[in-house]
Amino acid sequence: MPDTTDVALARAAATALGRDLVAMLTRELTRGGPVAAIAVCADSAQERTQQHQANGVLVRRVGTRVRNPLNAPDALEQAVLDRFAATIAAGGSPADTTFVADAPGGAREVRFLRPVRVQELCLACHGAAEQITPEVRQIIATRYPGDQATGYAVGELRGAVTARLTLPRSPAE
Numbered sequence: 001m002p003d004t005t006d007v008a009l010a011r012a013a014a015t016a017l018g019r020d021l022v023a024m025l026t027r028e029l030t031r032g033g034p035v036a037a038i039a040v041c042a043d044s045a046q047e048r049t050q051q052h053q054a055n056g057v058l059v060r061r062v063g064t065r066v067r068n069p070l071n072a073p074d075a076l077e078q079a080v081l082d083r084f085a086a087t088i089a090a091g092g093s094p095a096d097t098t099f100v101a102d103a104p105g106g107a108r109e110v111r112f113l114r115p116v117r118v119q120e121l122c123l124a125c126h127g128a129a130e131q132i133t134p135e136v137r138q139i140i141a142t143r144y145p146g147d148q149a150t151g152y153a154v155g156e157l158r159g160a161v162t163a164r165l166t167l168p169r170s171p172a173e
């Protein structure tokens with residue numbers, strides 16, 4: 001396993017991104033409801049994600065079915081999402097997962113994934129069609145013509161916050 005500092009950095013970046021986006025979402029939902037919130041989220045989610053890339057940690061969100069294609073999981077992330085979903089299907093609660101994988105150029109990297117599950121407040125934009133107002137549906141259709149991220153129920157796996165951090169090469173290699 002890598003030095004725990006690397007895992008701690010990856011975990012901290014994932015926590016910070018998750019907190020930031022939920023805080024923004026809650027603030028905008030309170031201020032102007034889902035119509036205002038989705039406008040703000042659509043404009044700033046990617047930019048805010050970039051702002052959390054620090055200390056060499058690449059952090060972002062991925063979805064089981066995505067709204068923004070930029071949030072599509074890679075093969076390793078997809079495999080972990082499948083395991084998270086299987087745990088939920090079996091009545092369990094999936095936990096944060098850390099592992100080391102090969103990275104481009106012969107390097108190794110720490111991969112960290114934290115499961116993200118659907119809560120009540122997510123349904124205004126990710127629930128069944130009748131839970132989403134026509135105005136919000138219209139904004140989604142315009143901004144995300146390929147949207148697949150609706151039809152979710154509370155408790156379901158929505159995706160993950162994922163972080164990766166390239167490990168320094170050891171002198172022996």
Ligand code: HEC
Pocket residue numbers: 025034035037038039041042045046061062063064065066067068069071116117118119121122123124125126149158159160
């Ligand atoms: C006000 C509308 C709105 C609400 C409420 C909302 N989302 Fe989203 N969600 C969005 C938008 C817009 C995107 C696409 C953002 C982007 O362009 O990266 C998105 C994307 C995501 C993604 C990234 C994967 C993808 O589909 O692109 C995850 C994960 C996610 N939301 C989880 C949640 C969770 C969990 C909640 C509840 C705590 C929630 N969302 C509530 C609008 C919303």
